[in-house]
Structure formats: C-alpha cells, structure tokens
Amino acid sequence: MSTSMVSSVEAARRKRAFTIMTLLFVLIVIVFIISMDTGQLKLTPHEVLRTLIGKGDAKQELILFQFRLPRMVMSLLIGAAFAVSGCILQGVTRNALAEPGILGINAGAGLVVVLFISVVPVSGTIYLLPLLALAGAGGTAALIFSLAYRRNQGISTIRMLLVGIAVAAGISAAMLVLTLRLNPEQFKFVQVWLAGSILGTDWRFVLALVPWLVVLLPLVFFKARVLDVMNLGDLTASGLGTSLNRERLIMYASAVGLAGAAVAVGGAIGFVGLIGPHLARRLVGPQHPYLLPASALAGALLLIISDTFARLYNIPTGIVVAVLGAPYFLYLLMRTKGSSS
Amino acid sequence: MVQSHSFSEPERPAVTIQSRPLAAILLLVGGSALLLLSAALSIAVGAADISLATVWESLVHFNPDLTSHQVIHQLRIPRVIAGALTGAAFATAGALMQGMTRNPIADSGLLGINAGSGLLLAICFAFFPGMSFVHLLFFSFIGAALAAGIVFGAGSMVKGGLTPVRLVLAGAAVSALMLAISEAIAIHYNVGQELAFWYAGGMQGVQWAQVKIITPWILGSIVVAILMSRSITLLSLGEDIATGLGQRTGLVKAIGALLILILAGASVSIVGAVGFVGLIIPHVARYLVGVDYRWILPCSAVLGSLLVVLADIGARMFNPFAETPLGALIAILGVPFFLYLAMNERREL
Numbered sequence: 164m165s166t167s168m169v170s171s172v173e174a175a176r177r178k179r180a181f182t183i184m185t186l187l188f189v190l191i192v193i194v195f196i197i198s199m200d201t202g203q204l205k206l207t208p209h210e211v212l213r214t215l216i217g218k219g220d221a222k223q224e225l226i227l228f229q230f231r232l233p234r235m236v237m238s239l240l241i242g243a244a245f246a247v248s249g250c251i252l253q254g255v256t257r258n259a260l261a262e263p264g265i266l267g268i269n270a271g272a273g274l275v276v277v278l279f280i281s282v283v284p285v286s287g288t289i290y291l292l293p294l295l296a297l298a299g300a301g302g303t304a305a306l307i308f309s310l311a312y313r314r315n316q317g318i319s320t321i322r323m324l325l326v327g328i329a330v331a332a333g334i335s336a337a338m339l340v341l342t343l344r345l346n347p348e349q350f351k352f353v354q355v356w357l358a359g360s361i362l363g364t365d366w367r368f369v370l371a372l373v374p375w376l377v378v379l380l381p382l383v384f385f386k387a388r389v390l391d392v393m394n395l396g397d398l399t400a401s402g403l404g405t406s407l408n409r410e411r412l413i414m415y416a417s418a419v420g421l422a423g424a425a426v427a428v429g430g431a432i433g434f435v436g437l438i439g440p441h442l443a444r445r446l447v448g449p450q451h452p453y454l455l456p457a458s459a460l461a462g463a464l465l466l467i468i469s470d471t472f473a474r475l476y477n478i479p480t481g482i483v484v485a486v487l488g489a490p491y492f493l494y495l496l497m498r499t500k501g502s503s504s
Numbered sequence: 505m506v507q508s509h510s511f512s513e514p515e516r517p518a519v520t521i522q523s524r525p526l527a528a529i530l531l532l533v534g535g536s537a538l539l540l541l542s543a544a545l546s547i548a549v550g551a552a553d554i555s556l557a558t559v560w561e562s563l564v565h566f567n568p569d570l571t572s573h574q575v576i577h578q579l580r581i582p583r584v585i586a587g588a589l590t591g592a593a594f595a596t597a598g599a600l601m602q603g604m605t606r607n608p609i610a611d612s613g614l615l616g617i618n619a620g621s622g623l624l625l626a627i628c629f630a631f632f633p634g635m636s637f638v639h640l641l642f643f644s645f646i647g648a649a650l651a652a653g654i655v656f657g658a659g660s661m662v663k664g665g666l667t668p669v670r671l672v673l674a675g676a677a678v679s680a681l682m683l684a685i686s687e688a689i690a691i692h693y694n695v696g697q698e699l700a701f702w703y704a705g706g707m708q709g710v711q712w713a714q715v716k717i718i719t720p721w722i723l724g725s726i727v728v729a730i731l732m733s734r735s736i737t738l739l740s741l742g743e744d745i746a747t748g749l750g751q752r753t754g755l756v757k758a759i760g761a762l763l764i765l766i767l768a769g770a771s772v773s774i775v776g777a778v779g780f781v782g783l784i785i786p787h788v789a790r791y792l793v794g795v796d797y798r799w800i801l802p803c804s805a806v807l808g809s810l811l812v813v814l815a816d817i818g819a820r821m822f823n824p825f826a827e828t829p830l831g832a833l834i835a836i837l838g839v840p841f842f843l844y845l846a847m848n849e850r851r852e853l
Contacts, residue, residue: 216798260676310847325846329839332780336835339704343829356694360685434680478688481652485684496670497661 165220169370180453183446187460191239194464198229198235198471212276231474233366238470238480239463240372241429246439247383248422250455252388253440255414256320262436263422265327269431270334272296272423273357277341280349291426292356293371300423306330306442308415323415359432359481360473368428375424379417380459386413387451393448432481439490445495508517523794525552528803535744535806536720539726542813543588550820554580566589583804586710587816588809590771591720595808596729596801598782599789603740605672605795608809611783614762615675615769618703619682620651625702630693636678640702641714641773644842647682654678656761671761673675675846685747703777704829707816710774718770725763729801736797778831787845811837 199211204226206214214223245263252261263269275295307330308366310322342350389410422436439462440454446461469483547559554572562573601610613619624647628635635643655674690696729736733757738746746753768782789803815834822828 175548215684260672282743310843326843329842329846330784332783332835332842333839336832336839338781339700340832342700343697345697347694350697351691351694354687356690358684399619437676437680478691482684482688485680486688489677489681489684493658493674496673496677497658498743 176448176450177453179455180447180450184453184457184460186350187446187457187464191281191460191464191467194467194471195235195239198467199231199371201471202226202474203477204233212388212482214375219337233369234470234474235467237372238466240369240376241432241465242435242439242462242466243380243423243459244372244376244421244425244462245432245466246443247380247455248418248425249347249436249462250440250458251383251390251414251418251421252436252449254412254451255392255393255418256324256455257396258320259441260437261324262433262434263418263426264331264431264433265324266419266422267302267303267307267331267334268422268426269357269433270299270338271376272426273299273353273431274303274334274338275299276342276356277338277345277353278392280353281345290367294435297423297427300426301329301419303334304415304423308412355479356430358479359430359484360479367482372424372428375420379395379420383414383417384419384452386410386456387455390414390455392448409485430479430481434465434481434485435466435486438492439465441492441495473500506542523796524792524797525799527528528793528799532806535803535810539588539805539806539810539813541812543584546584546813546817548575550575550580556665557815582712582718583707583710583816584813585715586707586773587812589715589722590778590849591776591808591810592726592805593767594769594778594781594812595727595785595789595804595810597764597771598762598808599786599797599800599804600729600736600764600767601782603736603800604757606740606742607683609780610672613679613777613779613782615671615764615768616651616655616678617765618772618779619679620647620649621645621688622699622703622771622777623647623682623686623689624650626689626695626699629695630689631700633695635732635737637779638711638713641717645769646771648772649765651678652761652765652769652828653681657763670691697784705773706829707830714774718774721766721770725766726801726805728759729763729767730798732756733797733801736801737795741799745840775812778812778834780834780842781807781811784842784845785811787842792843799841 196208196211200206200208206223206226210219210223214227219227230260249262252263252265253259256265263395272295275298276292278297279292307323307327310330311326313317313319313322342353345353393407393410398468425432439504440458442461442465443454443457465484465488466480469487470480472487473480473483512675544559548556549556552575554570554576558572562570562576567573568579597612601607601615621644624643625640628640628643640721655671655678656675658678686699687696690699690797726727734750735746738749738751738799740751743753746756750794771778785804785808786800788798792815793799793803812830815830815837818837819828819830819833
C-alpha cells in the first residue's frame with residue numbers, strides 16, 4: 164500500500180514536471196520565432212518564413228542565416244550550459260549561491276583574454292579568443308581542484324568554495340592591474356567581452372560549443388540521482404554507498420566543461436547560472452532528474468529573451484540578463500516562504 | 505531549497521565557543537603597537553622620503569614654512585588615518601557579516617554595497633564629468649546606502665522573516681543588477697576606465713575634509729559593534745540557539761545591518777572597492793583568537809587597519825609615481841594567506 168502511495172506521488176510529480184518542461188519548450192519556440200523577426204533590421208514573419216524556405220533575397224538570407232540564427236542558437240546553448248552548470252554546483256556544494264564563477268571560470272577566462280589583448284591587437288584575432296578562454300577557465304578550475312584536494316579526505320565543498328574565492332580574487336587583482344594599463348580601445352573591448360557579449364555571428368562558434376553539450380548534458384542527466392543523494396548530506400550519502408569523491412569530481416568536471424565552453428563563446432554571462440536553477444527549482448521542485456533538464460530549458464529561455472533585447476539595443480547580453488533576471492530573482496525571494504532558514 | 509550553511513562535514517564536531525582571550529589580548533596590544541609603528545613609517549615613506557625624526561618634529565613643533573611639514577600634515581597624515589580607519593571598517597563589517605549570516609564567504613560586496621557605490625559613480629562620471637572629489641564621495645556613499653537599503657528592504661519583506669541565506673541571495677541579485685546597469689552606462693558613455701581606476705582603490709587624493717566626515721561614523725560604528733558582540737556570537741551559533749537563549753534576533757540583525765552599511769559604505773566611498781580586507785581579516789582573527797566575537801571584532805579592527813596601512817606603504821614603495829592599486833596589492837598579500845587558511849580549513853565559524 165505504501166509503495167503504491169509513493170509511486171502515485173512520484174507519478175504526479177513526474178507529470179507536473181513534464182507539463183512544465185513542455186511549457187518551457189513551447190515558450191522557447193515562441194520566443195525563437197519572435198526573435199527571428201527582431202533586430203536592428205526588422206523582418207516581417209512572412210519574410211522570415213520565405214527566407215527560411217529559401218525564397219528570400221540575398222540580404223535577408225545574409226541577415227537571417229549568417230547573423231541572426233547562429234547567434235540565437237548560440238544563446239540557447241549557452242543559456243542551457245550555464246544553467247545546468249549552476250544547477251550541478253548548487254547541488255554538489257549544497258550552496259544556493261554557487262554558480263560557475265565560483266570555480267574561477269570567469270576569472271580564469273578573463274585573465275587569459277586580457278593578457279592576450281594586451282599584447283596582440285584586438286582586430287583579426289577574434290577567433291582565437293574562445294580557445295584561449297576555454298584554456299584559461301580549465302586551467303583555473305584545475306588549479307582550484309588541486310588546491311582543494313586532500314589525499315585522505317578528497318574534496319570538501321567548503322574548502323573548494325574558499326579556495327575558489329581566493330584564486331578568483333587573486334586573478335581579479337592581476338586583471339585589474341593589467342586592465343588599467345590597456346589603452347582605451349583595448350579596455351573597451353575587454354569590458355564588453357567581460358560583460359558577456361555573444362560573439363555569435365559565425366556558425367563555427369556553434370560547432371565549437373555543440374560537442375561539449377552533446378557529451379556532457381546526457382552524462383549529467385544520467386547522473387542526476389547522485390546529486391539527490393549528495394543533497395542528503397555527506398554522512399548519509401557515503402552511508403548509502405555512493406563513492407562520494409569520484410562522483411563529485413565527475414560532477415565538478417562536467418560543470419567546468421559546460422560553463423567553460425559557454426564562457427569561451429559568450430563571455431562571462433554569470434547570472435544565468437545562478438537564476439536558471441532557482442527558477443527551475445521553483446517550477447519542478449528539488450529532484451535533480453527533473454531539475455537539471457528544467458534548468459537547461461529555463462536557462463535557454465532566459466538567455467534567448469535577453470539576447471533578443473541585447474541585439475535590439477546593441478548592448479552586451481550579460482547586462483540584459485542581469486537587468487531582467489535580478490528583479491525577478493528578488494521577487495522570487497520575497498514570494499517564497501522563509502522555511503529554508 | 506539548497507541551503508548555504510549546511511557545510512558541516514561528518515568528521516567535524518559540533519561548534520562550541522572556543523576562544524583564546526590571552527592570544528586576543530596579546531594580539532590587540534601587539535597589533536596596536538605595530539599599527540603605530542607602521543603609521544609612522546607610512547608618514548615617512550613616499551614619493552618624497554622623509555626621515556622619522558622629521559615626522560616626529562612636525563608633530564610636536566609644526567612649522568608651516570617647511571615643505572616636508574606641509575606634506576606630512578596635508579597629505580601623509582590624512583592618508584594614514586584614512587587607511588587605518590577604512591581597514592578597521594572593512595574588517596569589522598566583514599566580521600559582522602560573517603557572524604550574522606553564518607557564511608564564511610560573506611564580505612562587504614555582498615550586500616550590494618560596492619555595486620551600489622559603483623552605479624552612482626558611473627552615473628556621476630557619465631553625466632556630470634569633472635565633479636569634485638567630495639561630491640563623488642557623497643554620491644558613492646548614497647549609492648552604497650541605496651543598494652544596501654534595497655537588499656535589506658527586500659530581505660525583510662520575505663514571508664517568514666529575514667534569514668541569512670535570503671539576505672545573501674538578495675545581495676547577490678541587487679549587486680548583479682547594479683553592476684549591469686553601471687556596466688551599460690560605462691560602455692555607452694565610455695567612462696569604464698575612469699570607473700575602474702576609482703574601483704581599483706587607493707588613497708592618493710585623501711583630504712582632511714573626507715577624513716573628518718568619515719571618522720565619527722566609522723569609530724562610532726565599531727564601538728557599537730563591539731558592544732553588541734555577544735549577540736553576534738550567539739547569532740553565529742544559529743538563529744534557533746540565539747532565539748532559544750532569549751535574544752531578539754530581529755533587532756540584533758537590524759542594528760548589525762545598519763552598522764555594516766555605515767562601515768562599508770564610508771570605506772568604499774574613500775578607497776574604492778577593497779573587498780579582500782573584509783573577507784580575509786575575520787578569518788585570520790577567528791583562526792587566531794577563536795570563535796567568540798567579543799574578541800574577533802576588536803582583533804579584526806586592529807588587523808584590518810594594520811593590513812591596509814602596510815599595503816598602502818607597499819603601494820608607494822613598489823612604484824612611487826604610478827601607484828599600484830591598493831585593492832590589487834592587498835589581494836597579492838592576502839590571497840596566499842587566505843589559500844593557506846582555506847586549504848587547512850577547519851570549521852571555526
């Protein structure tokens with residue numbers, strides 16, 4: 164009897180989660196269609212449709228296929244990657260504030276980019292940036308892991324957070340000194356990049372990002388239950404036989420891979436990683452098998468909306484994300500009951 | 505909802521109040537002596553080196569006709585006082601926050617203070633170029649207060665009361681918002697580098713007028729903080745325990761938040777966003793004197809002063825003419841030590 168009750172609760176939960184995810188997906192499709200029409204040069208839905216089936220003029224084709232679509236696809240992917248990365252980190256660290264920035268990803272990527280910009284002229288080398296940013300992010304994350312690792316204890320989450328903050332602070336300081344020496348043109352480029360601007364006028368960036376998501380997202384979704392177990396607390400988790408440190412390492416590494424790849428092409432769009440999972444958790448609850456895909460959808464939706472505005476007004480996407488997301492986040496915070504101390 | 509203070513690891517025992525009063529007293533006395541010494545050194549060192557004898561001479565027999573005496577009185581003394589005050593203020597604010605929110609990574613940037621100050625500065629740089637320093641100071645403080653006010657206000661409107669995690673979350677959201685708007689302004693009006701220079705932190709232009717404005721606020725707040733330190737210790741054990749022991753936690757948190765606002769707001773407005781002091785010094789203090797905030801708060805104040813005064817000396821010695829940003833220098837000093845603490849982390853909050 165009790166098992167059937169549990170499973171009926173579970174079934175109801177699953178049904179609700181799937182309904183919400185379908186809803187999110189439909190919303191994404193609607194925004195995607197609107198976004199195709201919007202931009203500095205407006206296309207009517209009719210023109211978009213005609214261009215899509217290959218009957219537009221050359222200019223419309225150029226705008227849609229070479230500029231608008233790659234950037235839109237990219238913002239969907241980046242949003243999903245950041246949000247899932249944030250969701251993993253919030254789960255593993257059991258810290259509601261955790262986001263990819265904690266792993267030093269933004270700082271590491273930023274430092275390498277600033278270093279590069281300060282020695283090489285801005286123009287003409289833009290295609291190297293994603294690669295460098297990814298290297299910087301990965302290197303910093305590896306540094307933080309190795310500093311936080313203890314042979315007998317593995318990686319404790321609080322040590323990880325503290326080490327991450329220390330390393331990020333050190334890198335920011337170095338970056339500050341470097342940026343003050345840049346000339347105004349270089350400074351502006353770095354500033355815009357760090358504020359999160361999608362370098363998305365090229366399908367090659369999309370191609371660079373897709374493999375990471377194709378490999379990592381299924382892996383993470385497959386491992387979702389592990390995060391649920393971790394949420395029970397270390398003692399319970401090891402009691403239940405999860406080999407905690409190995410699982411943690413896999414999860415951290417996935418989070419780094421996702422966020423690192425996203426930063427590489429999108430700059431430091433930090434807020435999605437924080438707000439995407441919160442939004443998803445509010446919608447589908449704390450079970451990771453639903454939470455992770457819902458986070459991906461929420462992040463993708465948030466970013467494509469933000470990027471549509473960003474294109475319209477020609478400002479970095481990260482800024483729009485924060486301006487749209489922060490008030491909503493505050494509202495969310497005030498609405499929810501103060502049960503979670 | 506995932507919680508931030510469920511950090512405790514299984515092998516760690518429950519938190520008990522362990523303090524080392526002897527170490528604390530030694531630290532307070534030794535630290536103050538060292539602070540005086542560094543202050544003297546700070547007055548002597550700079551683009552124009554002045555002997556300690558001249559420093560002493562200018563203090564006891566001030567002669568307005570001597571350039572060195574003028575430099576000491578008009579530039580060096582306000583600078584060292586500002587350094588000591590802001591250092592103490594940042595550290596005390598950080599200790600208060602870490603105790604109140606039970607969050608080891610809380611610092612002055614967390615309540616949106618740095619971001620709020622940055623936003624108003626960006627507005628000033630963009631729309632009122634060439635504004636005087638004292639006015640900038642004023643607006644920077646207004647911005648800090650505004651941000652902290654929103655954070656605290658939004659936090660209080662939460663159903664079920666203002667909890668540490670919510671305060672921190674609200675701070676993160678408001679910070680992100682303010683930072684984004686100031687970035688947008690900075691990029692659009694091309695004032696980013698100006699803003700970065702202010703933010704980098706430094707005390708090159710500190711004048712007596714500013715020192716006089718902030719001194720009573722900072723000193724007063726530190727005194728109040730120390731007076732209520734017992735309540736902070738109780739809060740740091742957890743809200744339930746504090747309430748169980750009969751504490752009016754709401755009142756304590758409200759006063760604490762106000763103190764943090766004044767301390768950090770005043771400091772940011774003078775030296776820019778030098779965040780690392782508030783983050784690292786309370787950790788050092790806890791490490792040295794235990795987890796009783798009656799000792800942590802005064803020790804943090806002294807250590808914070810010492811750190812900023814020493815770093816300011818470093819900033820001038822390192823490169824006397826193009827001074828290294830104070831914030832960066834403190835990070836260079838602080839990061840390795842903080843790393844050491846983090847890597848040997850034992851929960852002592």
